[in-house]
Amino acid sequence: MITITNLTFKLDTDNTSYIMRVLPTGQLEQLHYGRYISGNGVSDALGEKHPVGYANTVAYSQQDVTFCLDQLPTELSGVGKGDFREPAIELTGDDGCFVTDFGYHSHRVTQGHPAIKGLPSAYGDCETLEITLLDPISGCTLLLSYHLFAHCDIITRQTLLTAGDKPVTVRRVMSMQLDLHGSNYRMVTFNGAWAREMQPEEQPLRCGRFVIDAKSGVSSNLHNPFFMIKGSDCTETAGDCWAFNLIYSGNHCQIAEVSPHGRTRLLSGINPHCFAHRLEAGEQFAAPEAVLGYSHNGAGGISRSMHDFVRGHIVRGEWKKMPRPVLVNSWEANYFDIDEDKLVAQAHKAHALGAELYVVDDGWFGKRNNDTTSLGDWFENPSKLPGGLARLAERFASIPMALGLWVEPEMVSVESELYKAHPDWALAVPASHHSMGRNQLVLDLSRDEVCDYMIQRMTAVIGSADISYIKWDMNRNLSDVYSVCAGHNGDLFHRYTLGYYRIMQAVTERFPKVLFEGCAGGGNRFDLGVLCYMPQIWLSDNTDVHCRAAIQRGASYGYPQSVVAAHLSDCPNHQTGRTASLSSRFAVAAMGLLGYELDVTTLGTDDADVVHRQIEFYKQHRLLLQYGTQHRLDIDDDNFTAWITVSGDKSEAIVLLYQQLFVPNTPPPLLRLRGLDPKRSYRINELSSRGEIATASGDLLCYAGLRLGQIVPVDGLSPNALVLPDFGAVLLHLTS
Numbered sequence: 001m002i003t004i005t006n007l008t009f010k011l012d013t014d015n016t017s018y019i020m021r022v023l024p025t026g027q028l029e030q031l032h033y034g035r036y037i038s039g040n041g042v043s044d045a046l047g048e049k050h051p052v053g054y055a056n057t058v059a060y061s062q063q064d065v066t067f068c069l070d071q072l073p074t075e076l077s078g079v080g081k082g083d084f085r086e087p088a089i090e091l092t093g094d095d096g097c098f099v100t101d102f103g104y105h106s107h108r109v110t111q112g113h114p115a116i117k118g119l120p121s122a123y124g125d126c127e128t129l130e131i132t133l134l135d136p137i138s139g140c141t142l143l144l145s146y147h148l149f150a151h152c153d154i155i156t157r158q159t160l161l162t163a164g165d166k167p168v169t170v171r172r173v174m175s176m177q178l179d180l181h182g183s184n185y186r187m188v189t190f191n192g193a194w195a196r197e198m199q200p201e202e203q204p205l206r207c208g209r210f211v212i213d214a215k216s217g218v219s220s221n222l223h224n225p226f227f228m229i230k231g232s233d234c235t236e237t238a239g240d241c242w243a244f245n246l247i248y249s250g251n252h253c254q255i256a257e258v259s260p261h262g263r264t265r266l267l268s269g270i271n272p273h274c275f276a277h278r279l280e281a282g283e284q285f286a287a288p289e290a291v292l293g294y295s296h297n298g299a300g301g302i303s304r305s306m307h308d309f310v311r312g313h314i315v316r317g318e319w320k321k322m323p324r325p326v327l328v329n330s331w332e333a334n335y336f337d338i339d340e341d342k343l344v345a346q347a348h349k350a351h352a353l354g355a356e357l358y359v360v361d362d363g364w365f366g367k368r369n370n371d372t373t374s375l376g377d378w379f380e381n382p383s384k385l386p387g388g389l390a391r392l393a394e395r396f397a398s399i400p401m402a403l404g405l406w407v408e409p410e411m412v413s414v415e416s417e418l419y420k421a422h423p424d425w426a427l428a429v430p431a432s433h434h435s436m437g438r439n440q441l442v443l444d445l446s447r448d449e450v451c452d453y454m455i456q457r458m459t460a461v462i463g464s465a466d467i468s469y470i471k472w473d474m475n476r477n478l479s480d481v482y483s484v485c486a487g488h489n490g491d492l493f494h495r496y497t498l499g500y501y502r503i504m505q506a507v508t509e510r511f512p513k514v515l516f517e518g519c520a521g522g523g524n525r526f527d528l529g530v531l532c533y534m535p536q537i538w539l540s541d542n543t544d545v546h547c548r549a550a551i552q553r554g555a556s557y558g559y560p561q562s563v564v565a566a567h568l569s570d571c572p573n574h575q576t577g578r579t580a581s582l583s584s585r586f587a588v589a590a591m592g593l594l595g596y597e598l599d600v601t602t603l604g605t606d607d608a609d610v611v612h613r614q615i616e617f618y619k620q621h622r623l624l625l626q627y628g629t630q631h632r633l634d635i636d637d638d639n640f641t642a643w644i645t646v647s648g649d650k651s652e653a654i655v656l657l658y659q660q661l662f663v664p665n666t667p668p669p670l671l672r673l674r675g676l677d678p679k680r681s682y683r684i685n686e687l688s689s690r691g692e693i694a695t696a697s698g699d700l701l702c703y704a705g706l707r708l709g710q711i712v713p714v715d716g717l718s719p720n721a722l723v724l725p726d727f728g729a730v731l732l733h734l735t736s
């Protein structure tokens, strides 16, 4: 609900309040963002007090020499009027002037969320507050829109800049600014690299700036745009926790600045690095939408708000709430060595095991027998697929097996027909040597003709056969970022991202029934922008149980399991060389969108039986596994990781318990569950070996806990023990 009293704006979601007001000098003062507060938010208790003007501070105006912007918590900070912290907006006029002074002009309340031209955005029922600010110096106006997704406790903020009657160069427009009172906060960011994505790191904020960003052209596995801020009392289940994300897939930047005056400023938006966007008189620039959430129920509370928001207001289309198919993917089974008969044989076996979709990964097109060639040539390789995709799909249909396909349309190999025909379509600095990534170049998606071609080619490929699923890959970071098109280079990274969105919009709109999965060598582009077009993303190329448990747990802070593709692969694992039992590999993968990434035709009878039962179990419980409410569980022993997913009516739940290394003669962990109905009685079934192990009430399991009993590394050592070797995982199924 939005309440406006004397230019004090109070934005309420079910459990949070966001309060700001217009000061007599025109600035928007940030008063509170946190726990829900009753009333209209107007009180002398809130609001910055300005006792004196200190020696070398700059008073905003002579009318009040105690009022300096450097100490003001504000919704939008500019440059040159005495706020010496990191600005949210930085413009230069043609005369070189950096100074801006945005002040309140008008406001209005509307319903709903209009689409943002060229950019993905949240959608669905919401109340919206629009505040227009005007800068008399540059002549620009800024429209700040606040969208309230009340039941998820999420507010999104959007910024639209319009040039006045003279041109400006936009050096930065951050999508979100939040000035928090005080400085005693910890920041949690999600960092990594290929095959070790989404590793949470928590650190106290100190005086000065802490920055995470992406400069590689994609949201990146180095630093995800999602981050959290914890108050001093925040735990997994209680205390102040804020979380932020950005609906954007390109270079982003998140800044936390603690000022010497003890204030904390948070900013998130397009990375100002290599960004200068020219706005002619009257032209507009839309910044990507920012997502803000607060919970007084700690990290777990804010994660569940984010999950609800992503499921309800980011993921869209046919697959939004649909059970996702169990798939078998050809990559690690065959790499590039595929042909029609082999694929059909594997698809037959996949069907016998219960899988519903077979994905033909890399290698089906051009002359692609390794990764040095053919990207761009999206035509079937006749020696591998003599009857083309159409005949393959027909043979699959008779099994029956749905057909999925891998593509990487944003790339081009130098050794390709496309590159021969259009060498200037790749990003490259003329007359300079090119820095390669995976032997490939990146297409210049800032150019309309390149995007048009890709839309047309992808439409032709997907329309050429009965294709149910597309894995849209993107395997390298951007380098040599230069376009031959005049005027494109100042903000080429951003233009690339807009081109990508244009392609995604056109192709996904053309094939509404096809399930699209995003991929960028695993999770190098795992963000809310991608999820507006594709309902799921391949989180990591790393399918090793030990690494995956950590990567999936990391992702769970900001993203629900219904967007996380997770595969069971062969042993020794292709990324780490480690071995883990089939049931352990299943347990971890089953907590996401299950797939198998191995040659199913080589499974022995026993393993095939196990896989068959796994898929049966998963299909039977997939609504719970894919869409249940997740709670991370705490165990006082770093050797273990656990989380639980609970059905909407709390009648059923599944717990994952993962053990890193077996340590002999140690006490078994106590597992305190979460999210259960305290009054219900639950039967607990251990999936791999012991069967039913206990019956207990929800309150007992949550407040006292489940003592797991002795753990042994191999079966038969001790009756009734839980068999959990090194890198072992187990699922517990609770029913009531």
Ligand code: GLA
Residues within 6 Å of the ligand: 331, 361, 362, 406, 473, 475, 519, 520, 521, 522, 538, 541
């Ligand atoms: C990337 C993906 C893999 C696979 C290969 C194919 O690395 O992450 O899953 O599709 O490309 O080349």
